[in-house]
Amino acid sequence: MDATTKPLRIPPEMAVYAEEHGVFEIIQKMVEKLLVDRPEDTIQYLIDHLRNNNDDAPRIVILGPPASGKHTMATLLGKRLNATHITPENLLSNDVSLLAKTALSYKHKGQEIPNELWTQLIRERLSEVDCVKRGWILEGFPRTREQALMLQMNGSTPDHVVVLDAPDIVLIERNMGKRIDRRNGEVYHTTFDWPDDPEIQKNLVEPEGISEEETGQKLLEYHRNIPGILRTFQKVHKQINADQPCMDVFSQVLTFVLSKPRSAAPHTPRVLMYGPPGSGCTLQAALLAQKYGVINISCGQLLKEAVANEKKYEEMIAPYIENSQQVPNTFVLKILTERLGRLDSSTYGWVLHGFPRDTEQAALLSDAGFQPNRVFFMDIPDDVAVERLSYRVTDPVSGERYHAIYKPAPSTEVHQRLQKNPKDAEESVQAKLDMYHANMEDLEEFYQNVIHVNADQDPYTVFEFIESCIVNPLPKSVPEDPASP
CATH class of the missing domain: 3.40.50.300 (P-loop containing nucleotide triphosphate hydrolases)
Structure with a gap:
């Protein structure tokens, strides 16, 4: 291009290349990561970021009231997208993490685990190789607006937040029929998903906290906190009706998480x-x-x-x-x-x-x-x-x-x-x-x-x-x- 010639014209091949390879989005993502992580060696940090080549890896949070199907949707998505499925429970089961051991000590004393410790646990887990390379699906967290804001502050911001919703009466009925296989933690239901294998049936137990009164209390707490969480993830969340067949819900969830946020890149149709x-x-x-x-x-x-x-x-x-x-x-x-x-x-x-x-x-x-x-x-x-x-x-x-x-x-x-x-x-x-x-x-x-x-x-x-x-x-x-x- 000759800068002395007016008007200055950019060859159309440049725009085609930039759109095809997502040049604008790559630069935007690198700037975001720099501002969040603030590394000392910025050049090496950017080189490592480009080598990871993981900007398109899924970063998904799945939220919903008790018995809305969060675990089922997260499991199905993890298999379909080949992403790491993370729950608060499996975060605490990490034997080699000092943060997990500290969090368990709070739990054993019957105390609430501090929000800051939760976000440190999640950041530690998301920095591991499988989450960096394949992406992650975080189930049932954050539970409050404060936790959501802390996730944003430490750079663990999801690209998609799925919010499952259903009438309370339906959720109470679902929760009361829930049964758990004590050997592997698999969830079944007396009405909707009862196993045919008699051996599995023998190992099913009723989980704690599924009575009508306890479920009602959890629903009240969820409804109190969810508006603040949605305000935090205002532009990346979608509410989906969970009171329909499982595969219909999954189809809508998959369509949403495969959508891309609107880019700020110049776009010439x-x-x-x-x-x-x-x-x-x-x-x-x-x-x-x-x-x-x-x-x-x-x-x-x-x-x-x-x-x-x-x-x-x-x-x-x-x-x-x-x-x-x-x-x-x-x-x-x-x-x-x-x-x-x-x-x-x-x-x-x-x-x-x-x-x-x-x-x-x-x-x-x-x-x-x-x-x-x-x-x-x-x-x-x-x-x-x-x-x-x-x-x-x-x-x-x-x-x-x-x-x-x-x-x-x-x-x-x-x-x-x-x-x-x-x-x-x-x-x-x-x-x-x-x-x-x-x-x-x-x-x-x-x-x-x-x-x-x-x-x-x-x-x-x-x-x-x-x-x-x-x-x-x-x-x-x-x-x-x-x-x-």
Whole structure:
């Protein structure tokens, strides 16, 4: 870049690289860690931090009243995310920790373990290799706002706080049916999760503190403390209804913990919309351009403008357009990259539709340095696409478009002069649909993190979904569950 040249332009490849590798988030995380830990040797500290490569490791807290399913959710998440499951109980069972022995001495005397000692215990545990490398899931802590603030002060801040909730009457019923295997501490329930093995049944015992009166006292204490805890983790918590089937709760919890917090990094939308004819790509691109100021680039319209305005392209591509033939990729890419490379596209972002149509075109676009950061596939049934297009007609006098079903002509006079474009004939539409289906799977494989959109609904409902996917970060990827088929 030449600093003497105005305006100063940053090559688009730099933004693509920064977004792809999360450069802004890496620097932000390093600054946060420096301010919390304040190491003496900052350079070596940052080198060690980068070597750990654990910024995406899960850091999750699971809270909830008694019998809300905290232990079950934490166990399932630990297995699915391969993260370390931590509870106050297993913190105290650490035989080699002096802090754990000190905390146990308080417990044996029947005294409350000080909050400062709890947070030191947690910090010590979270600094161990398994938590640093694989991440952690902390169950049932903090229990008060003071404990939550201490966690923040010592740098043990979670990225996600799951708060399970259910009516008190349901929780009391659940708690009274709880049984524990005295050999390994596994939890069962007389109604919902009774073991089939008679040997396990013999070892089940009723835990202490599950009577209706004791459970009620614990619920009162929980309801008194939870508002302050939620204020501490205001931007990273989500309350989930635990009064539903276990796997439904887990699905919602997993979706939440895989979501990423909104980044403060500069974000330039580079949106690619791909769909069959009649799926609404043109309308959705126009809505995005209208609301966010991104540059709306229609490949077909761009080629027509090139023929009309640019003499150097007229002789090359005019014959193809006049005969309704596909323009060679070389000519299309030359016109398209010139438009994508303009200053307004680099500054405000772009939404592209009509190109690419196959993996060859997608590879050419990528090789030219234009990589979308959101790819939407607009999905509609073939019969809906045919219905949308084959009943479409135009008034040659006013240029207004009508539809025999959704937008009929306002008068008999207008209806009699309506004309149908030959490209909207059912046979022509079906041929385009066949071509779309032939290339869809290969394009989906080419572009990672494709977002499928149900385009067979109200256009503004579709737009709201697309908008949310652009504004919010893409969720974290997680390995497939080995237990799933």
